[in-house]
Amino acid sequence: MDFTGYKMNYDEMKNKLEQMLSIKRYLHSLRVADEAVAIAKHYGIDEQKAYLAGLLHDCAKNINTMQSINILEKNGVSLTECEKMSSGLLHAPLGAIIAAKEFLVDDSEVLNAISCHTTGKANMSELDKVIYLADLIEPGRNYVEIDSLREAVYDNLNNGMFAGLDYSIKYVLLKKSVLHPNTVEAWNYIRINNEEDLNIERRC
Numbered sequence: 001m002d003f004t005g006y007k008m009n010y011d012e013m014k015n016k017l018e019q020m021l022s023i024k025r026y027l028h029s030l031r032v033a034d035e036a037v038a039i040a041k042h043y044g045i046d047e048q049k050a051y052l053a054g055l056l057h058d059c060a061k062n063i064n065t066m067q068s069i070n071i072l073e074k075n076g077v078s079l080t081e082c083e084k085m086s087s088g089l090l091h092a093p094l095g096a097i098i099a100a101k102e103f104l105v106d107d108s109e110v111l112n113a114i115s116c117h118t119t120g121k122a123n124m125s126e127l128d129k130v131i132y133l134a135d136l137i138e139p140g141r142n143y144v145e146i147d148s149l150r151e152a153v154y155d156n157l158n159n160g161m162f163a164g165l166d167y168s169i170k171y172v173l174l175k176k177s178v179l180h181p182n183t184v185e186a187w188n189y190i191r192i193n194n195e196e197d198l199n200i201e202r203r204c
């Protein structure tokens, strides 16, 4: 991916990102960008936007919780108790702010995809789904369900999203962690509005 119509080119973005993240997180970001392009290509979705959102999705990952809350509140994002106690969720909305301010991204579709990549939300765009799923199935991920999830993602984007949410929700519950309302809304939205795409085993 070498073209960018954005204000910084990819090399500048990568250099900056490499300085902001651990090497492990930086390499994950490169893999998510590549996986996002592969999914986008498969479904005829904008590959440039997929690459950019994938590359920058975790750009705020190394910012500590107090600083994250400060920056978010200064930028007019009011946080719920659920968000304040789940520090792992803050880097997504914060990432959209950092991508805009530090990486000069002014594409709202890209910023939205970064912003909802941990929780999902109701009525996600195709790009939102691509980034959410690329983050879950990039080649560095290793968990029992990965092969079936990967298969679902490349079979049908909505069914892949449903399977991705299924995995994430079970993971959150297994950890007895806080389940963000946006994740529940993402699940319900897709279950209600995209039923024809879903591979649901019916039980009476």
Ligand SMILES: [Fe+2]
Residues within 6 Å of the ligand: 057, 058, 091, 117, 118
């Ligand atoms: Fe993330």
Ligand SMILES: [Fe+2]
Residues within 6 Å of the ligand: 028, 032, 057, 058, 135
């Ligand atoms: Fe990630």
